[in-house]
Amino acid sequence: xxxxxxxxxxxxxxxxxxxxxxxxxxxxxxxxxxxxxxxxxxxxxxxxxxxxxxxxxxxxxxxxxxxxxxxxxxxxxxxxxxxxxxxxxxxxxxxxxxxxxxxxxxxxxxxxxxxxxxxxxxxxxxxxxxxxxxxxxxxxxxxxxxxxxxxxxxxxxxxxxxxxxxxxxxxxxxxxxxxxxxxxxxxxxxxxxxxxxxxxxxxxxxxxxxxxxxxxxxxxxxxxxxxxxxxxxxxxxxxxxxxxxxxxxxxxxxxxxxxxxxxxxxxxxxxxxxxxxxxxxxxxxxxxxxxxxxxxxxxxxxxxxxxxxxxxxxxxxxxxxxxxxxxxxxxxxxxxxxxxxxxxxxxxxxxxxxxxxxxxxxxxxxxxxxxxxxxxxxxxxxxxxxxxxxxxxxxxxxxxxxxxxxxxxxxxxxxxxxxxxxxxxxxxxxxxxxxxxxxxxxxxxxxxxxxxxxxxxxxxxxxxxxxxxxxxxxxxxxxxxxxxxxxxxxxxxxxxxxxxxxxxxxxxxxxxxxxxxxxxxxxxxxxxxxxxxxxxxxxxxxxxxxxxxxxxxxxxxxxxxxxxxxxxxxxxxxxxx
Numbered sequence: 001x002x003x004x005x006x007x008x009x010x011x012x013x014x015x016x017x018x019x020x021x022x023x024x025x026x027x028x029x030x031x032x033x034x035x036x037x038x039x040x041x042x043x044x045x046x047x048x049x050x051x052x053x054x055x056x057x058x059x060x061x062x063x064x065x066x067x068x069x070x071x072x073x074x075x076x077x078x079x080x081x082x083x084x085x086x087x088x089x090x091x092x093x094x095x096x097x098x099x100x101x102x103x104x105x106x107x108x109x110x111x112x113x114x115x116x117x118x119x120x121x122x123x124x125x126x127x128x129x130x131x132x133x134x135x136x137x138x139x140x141x142x143x144x145x146x147x148x149x150x151x152x153x154x155x156x157x158x159x160x161x162x163x164x165x166x167x168x169x170x171x172x173x174x175x176x177x178x179x180x181x182x183x184x185x186x187x188x189x190x191x192x193x194x195x196x197x198x199x200x201x202x203x204x205x206x207x208x209x210x211x212x213x214x215x216x217x218x219x220x221x222x223x224x225x226x227x228x229x230x231x232x233x234x235x236x237x238x239x240x241x242x243x244x245x246x247x248x249x250x251x252x253x254x255x256x257x258x259x260x261x262x263x264x265x266x267x268x269x270x271x272x273x274x275x276x277x278x279x280x281x282x283x284x285x286x287x288x289x290x291x292x293x294x295x296x297x298x299x300x301x302x303x304x305x306x307x308x309x310x311x312x313x314x315x316x317x318x319x320x321x322x323x324x325x326x327x328x329x330x331x332x333x334x335x336x337x338x339x340x341x342x343x344x345x346x347x348x349x350x351x352x353x354x355x356x357x358x359x360x361x362x363x364x365x366x367x368x369x370x371x372x373x374x375x376x377x378x379x380x381x382x383x384x385x386x387x388x389x390x391x392x393x394x395x396x397x398x399x400x401x402x403x404x405x406x407x408x409x410x411x412x413x414x415x416x417x418x419x420x421x422x423x424x425x426x427x428x429x430x431x432x433x434x435x436x437x438x439x440x441x442x443x444x445x446x447x448x449x450x451x452x453x454x455x456x457x458x459x460x461x462x463x464x465x466x467x468x469x470x471x472x473x474x475x476x477x478x479x480x481x482x483x484x485x486x487x488x489x490x491x492x493x494x495x496x497x498x499x500x501x502x503x504x505x506x507x508x509x510x511x512x513x514x515x516x517x518x519x520x521x522x523x524x525x526x527x528x529x530x531x532x533x534x535x536x537x538x539x540x541x542x543x544x545x546x547x548x549x550x551x552x553x554x555x556x557x558x559x560x561x562x563x564x565x566x567x568x569x570x571x572x573x574x575x576x577x
Contacts, residue, residue, distance in 0.1 A: 014082060014217050015041040015064065015185055021076035021089075022056075022063050033059045035241040036077070041185065046211070046218040048228035048249070050264065051238035052496040053467070057221050058107075060238070061187045063087060064219070065102050066094035081185075100130045103183035103216075105174050105207075107190040112174060113162040119173050120146075120158025123180060130181040141180075149176040150206045167359070168199040175207060179214065186211060189221040196358045196523045197567040204231055223496045226270030226526075226570020229253050237261045253573065267501035269526035270570040279529065279550065285508045286351055286533055292515030293350030296484060309385035314485055314517045315347040315370060319379035322365055339365045341541040342379070345534075347485070352511070352518040354528045354549075356564065357538035363521050366538075367489050370519060371404055372397075384484070402432060405478035409490035411470035415462040421448075421473055422458035428480045447476040450513075451506060468499035475506065479514070489521045504530050526568045529553060537561045 022034035034056045041047055049057040062068050064079055066087060079087035079094075081101065086094045094102070106112040114122060120142045127138045139158075146154035149172040162170055171191060178186055188207065192200035208231065211218050222228050228235055229249040237245040237252070239260040245252060253271070256262045265271065297310040322340040327333070340362040347353045355363040368374040370381050372388050381388040383400060391400050408414040415424050422444055429440045445455050451472040462470055471491065478486055488507070492500040504527060510516060520532055528535060528549060535552045537545040537560065545558045556562045 011042050012083060013040045013080075014043045014045075015039075015219075016080040017060070017064065017077070018080065019077035020060065020063060020074065020079065022059050022068065023073055023075045024069075025071040025073070030075070032075075033072070033241055034063065037238070037241075037243050039236050039243065039246065041217050041219060043184065043217055044212075044215050045234065046208075046220060046232040047234040047236060048220040048222060048232035049236045049238060050222060050225055050228045052223055052498050054240075055238040056241040057238045058189055059241075061189055061219060061221050064094070065098055065104055065187055066092055067098075067104070099126055099183065100181045101183050101185065103178035103181065103186045105171075105178040105186065105188045105191045107193060113170060115162050118159055118161055119165065123158070123173065123177050126177050126180045132181055142176075145176040145180055146173065148179075148210065149173065150202070151176075166199075167195050168203060171195060171203055172206070175203070175210070179210060179216070182214060183216065185217045185219065187219045187221070190223070191220075192227075193222070193224075197525070197569070198358055198563060200227075200569065201567040224270070224569055225253070225264045225268040225497065226568070226573065228570075229573055230570045237264070250573075263498060267498050268570065269497065269500065269504075269524070269530065270568045271573065281508070282530065282533070282549075285512045288512035289515050289517075290348075290350035292513070293484075293517065294515075296515050297349060311382075311385035312349055313346045313382075314349045314384055315519065316382040317343060317345050317366070317370060317379070318382070319344055320366060320369055320376050320381070321378045322362075322369060322374065323377045339541055340369070340376075343536075343538070343541075343543050344379075345536050345543070345546065347517055347519055349484075349517055350511070350515050351534065352520055352532045353534045353536065354520040354522060354532035355536045355538060356522055356525055356528060358523055358564075360540075361538040362541040363523075363538050364489055367406075367487050367519060367521050371406060371487060372400060398432060402481040403483050404485045404487065405481065405483040407471070407474050407478050407486060407488045407491045410494055411467050411474055412462070412494075414474050415470055417462050419461075420458065421460055421462070421465070424462070424473060425477045425480055428477060432481060434481070443480065444476075447479055450479065450510065451476045466499075467495055468502060471495065471499075471503055472506065475503075475510070479510070482514075483516070485517045485519065487519045487521070490523070491520075492527060493522065493524060500527070507531060524568075525553075525564050537564065 017037055017039045020034055020037045021032065023030040023032050037060055051057045063074055074087055074089050076089055078085050085091065086097060123142045123145055124138045127133050127141055133141045142158050143154045146157055151157050151169060151172050165173065192203050195203065220228065220232055233249055235249045235252050236243055244258040245261045252261060253265055256265050320340055320343045324337045324339055325334045326337045343366055345353060355366060357363045369376050388400065391397055425444045425447055426440050429435060429443060435443065444458065448455055453469065453472050492503050495503060508531065511518060532549050535547060535549055536543050539560050545552065545561045552561060556565060
């Protein structure tokens with residue numbers, strides 16, 4: 001953690017934001033995005049601005065660095081840098097300072113690097129633009145910056161394109177770019193939100209070391225209160241464009257005053273995972289769900305369902321292995337890549353099994369094999385006592401699709417933008433020829449009620465909904481055919497903390513009500529205690545640990561599992577009783 005100066009009052013502030021107001025033009029209207037915001041950053045200090053999407057935190061940061069979109073305007077207040085006004089409703093003098101005095105590490109490493117330019121060329125451009133170096137000296141400095149950012153074999157990496165980098169490597173390249181001109185202030189806007197927790201920890205650790213060594217002040221923008229409290233001493237909480245709370249991190253965590261901050265503290269998964277209440281709540285959900293699921297199993301054995309034997313083990317994976325052929329340099333050459341290696345587990349009715357691991361660990365490949373979207377190289381999957389591979393007829397395949405439904409990671413990509421919400425949810429019913437049009441409409445209304453959405457959204461389109469609302473629609477669509485198993489593949493990782501908490505609560509409520517069984521795929525152990533009963537930890541295609549949730553959190557056997565737990569942002573923060 002970068003330390004706050006011991007006596008910041010004795011120093012002159014580096015950055016002061018005074019009564020800042022920012023508005024966006026929407027037709028003839030002006031919508032206020034930041035309203036009377038105030039904050040102060042001292043040299044070498046790290047502060048974190050926390051809030052959900054739409055709270056105004058990124059808009060404030062973009063106003064400071066002069067990167068508001070064309071319809072955004074500073075309508076009041078001022079921004080002072082080293083005592084000089086650089087941004088107000090009358091003047092904007094920040095452009096010459098961008099890069100040299102104020103650096104930026106943006107959120108999405110893929111969309112913020114030009115895919116047509118080599119990574120080194122893009123970093124060199126920032127050096128040339130800021131008058132740091134040109135020619136061969138700039139090339140050498142690029143290599144040094146990439147090494148500083150923690151990239152091995154930096155000279156070769158500088159000649160590669162962004163698509164040849166992993167997400168973590170791209171983020172390191174953006175950090176190198178942001179610090180290239182040795183700015184006095186670095187704005188890090190959700191710099192690790194798209195990364196696995198272990199990679200996130202590596203990046204933030206390295207960013208801490210670099211900024212502390214260089215004496216750079218940091219403005220960290222994040223929606224994760226646990227991460228903010230771990231990485232900064234001072235927190236600024238924003239809600240609906242206003243700063244609602246500001247102060248020392250631990251003080252705010254232990255005694256949040258504003259109702260919004262209280263909600264953030266209570267719902268932050270990294271903090272909530274330490275609490276006994278989530279364990280008790282989960283045990284109650286499991287008890288209710290298993291009772292309902294037992295009734296479903298009885299119906300199956302009596303022939304009410306078209307597939308299965310009523311087995312207490314709804315999904316059994318036995319020795320699953322998946323080998324992909326990777327093309328070599330020459331068309332006739334290929335090498336074998338084992339993505340999943342001898343994975344076995346059991347999902348009991350009415351329970352949740354979480355599969356946890358970093359990107360590339362094989363967890364999503366396992367999910368696709370369970371869904372029969374990918375054929376295993378060896379091993380087998382049993383659904384309700386019946387081997388999935390044996391269901392070759394179209395009718396049997398359709399029945400399997402009805403009984404197992406997925407909810408995918410990205411709520412923006414998993415819904416057809418040209419389909420209304422009604423069409424999106426009704427489509428599986430129509431495909432499976434379920435009910436009349438009137439009955440299907442009644443079913444859609446009931447499903448929207450189940451996921452706590454008003455029926456008025458039926459006529460709307462995905463583009464008109466928030467991320468959390470879209471994910472609720474995706475869950476409603478998954479439940480349309482009354483499945484027994486729902487496979488959630490990173491279903492909450494793209495959502496803000498508060499929305500994430502709402503979706504997890506919704507999944508728990510639906511499980512208790514309908515007796516659903518969940519296979520929950522995630523890279524984030526922080527959410528697991530709130531939703532799962534058993535955990536499989538995967539690394540490089542293999543299961544390295546498999547145990548009940550409590551055992552994994554309290555007594556992890558493997559070093560890799562301990563690393564995942566230690567990487568939970570804010571997981572080590574103790575809030576007391």
